[in-house]
Amino acid sequence: MTTESLPVRTDAPARTVSPGPPAARGRLRLFAPRAGRQHHAGPLAYVLLAITAIVSVLPLYWTMVAASTDNTRVSQTPPPFLPGPNLFGNLARAWDEAAMGKAMINSTIVAGVIALSTVLFATLAGFAFAKLRFKGRNVLLMLVIGTMMVPPQLGVVPLFMMMSELGWSQELPAVIFPTLVSAVGVFFMRQYLSEALPDELVEAGRVDGAHSLRIFWSIVLPVARPAMAVLFMITFVHAWNDFFWPFVVLDMTNPTVPVALTQLSAGYVRDQSLIMAGALLGTLPLLAMFIVFGRQIVGGIMAGAVKG
Numbered sequence: 001m002t003t004e005s006l007p008v009r010t011d012a013p014a015r016t017v018s019p020g021p022p023a024a025r026g027r028l029r030l031f032a033p034r035a036g037r038q039h040h041a042g043p044l045a046y047v048l049l050a051i052t053a054i055v056s057v058l059p060l061y062w063t064m065v066a067a068s069t070d071n072t073r074v075s076q077t078p079p080p081f082l083p084g085p086n087l088f089g090n091l092a093r094a095w096d097e098a099a100m101g102k103a104m105i106n107s108t109i110v111a112g113v114i115a116l117s118t119v120l121f122a123t124l125a126g127f128a129f130a131k132l133r134f135k136g137r138n139v140l141l142m143l144v145i146g147t148m149m150v151p152p153q154l155g156v157v158p159l160f161m162m163m164s165e166l167g168w169s170q171e172l173p174a175v176i177f178p179t180l181v182s183a184v185g186v187f188f189m190r191q192y193l194s195e196a197l198p199d200e201l202v203e204a205g206r207v208d209g210a211h212s213l214r215i216f217w218s219i220v221l222p223v224a225r226p227a228m229a230v231l232f233m234i235t236f237v238h239a240w241n242d243f244f245w246p247f248v249v250l251d252m253t254n255p256t257v258p259v260a261l262t263q264l265s266a267g268y269v270r271d272q273s274l275i276m277a278g279a280l281l282g283t284l285p286l287l288a289m290f291i292v293f294g295r296q297i298v299g300g301i302m303a304g305a306v307k308g
Contacts, residue, residue: 060283067091067277074272090277094264098278099252103260104285106172110246110256111239113176118235119228121181126189127220131202132212141190147183156248163249174249175256179239185231192227193220233293237286257282 066074068087073080094100128134129141159178160169168174197220205215221228243258250259264271264278 063276063280063283066273067280069273071271071273074276086273087277090273091281094274094278094281097274098260098263099255100257100260100278100281103255103257104282106254107240107257107282108285110172110175111236114179114239115232115236117180118182118185119232122185122189122231123193123220123224123228124216125181125186126191126193127197127216127224129186129190130193131197131199144183144186148187152245156245160248169249170251170254172250172254175242175246178245179242182235185235188231189224189227193224196227197223229293233290236289240286 064087065080065083067090069080069084070086073084125144129137129144163169163174163178166174168177201219201223202215205219210218240256241258242256246256246259247262250256252259252263255263261275261278261282264275
């Protein structure tokens with residue numbers, strides 16, 4: 001008997017796949033709708049965000065208000081809450097009396113070089129500690145982390161003597177070279193690359209014959225770009241606002257912005273409106289940088305947080 005002569009049943013019921021026991025069906029109904037659901041913030045979240053934004057902007061607003069009035073009005077009780085008419089006049093006075101032009105150039109050079117060198121060296125060291133295997137790796141990492149626990153004030157005297165021996169006293173290299181890399185940056189990049197850089201990518205580069213620097217340039221840098229942007233921003237702001245070491249090693253003839261602002265507080269009677277005007281001048285470049293690059297930095301953070 002051939003297969004063509006076999007009868008074919010067309011009235012057989014269609015087979016269905018059982019979803020499993022009732023407990024499993026309950027779990028499917030519980031978790032399946034949540035997979036593609038978007039989360040929307042409620043009214044309380046918006047209220048909290050609005051309060052946080054107001055509290056964050058309030059110091060900057062008060063600085064602008066104080067910089068736009070005179071010293072007598074700032075000292076009154078209650079203090080002014082609306083900007084006054086003297087903003088541009090006080091800004092011009094602060095610019096001239098504190099030599100803010102040269103100070104801003106110096107701060108831009110110092111903060112830019114420190115931020116770039118920290119990002120480069122911290123990424124190199126973070127890649128080595130995260131993905132390379134060599135003797136003493138854990139010991140060296142613990143030594144790097146241990147330096148974070150040492151107060152920087154303990155090294156001021158020997159560091160100042162070293163800068164004097166090199167002939168860098170009162171010069172910008174004395175501020176730049178001691179902070180070309182930071183232990184915080186190395187630890188931050190090591191932690192990021194340990195999670196974001198798969199070992200398979202590094203091994204694939206080894207199989208293709210790439211050496212460590214080639215792997216770093218072609219594989220590590222694209223993966224580490226979001227963390228590098230964040231580290232650059234944090235380091236630049238910290239170097240721009242650093243006061244203690246530049247105040248020790250520099251003078252008023254070659255100051256950074258924080259050192260130059262001390263000139264405004266000299267004298268028996270401090271002009272608070274003039275000091276606030278100088279502080280506002282020193283803050284404006286940071287605000288401009290964040291406005292220009294803030295979207296790229298936040299976008300890089302979100303791109304680095306997405307797992308494929």
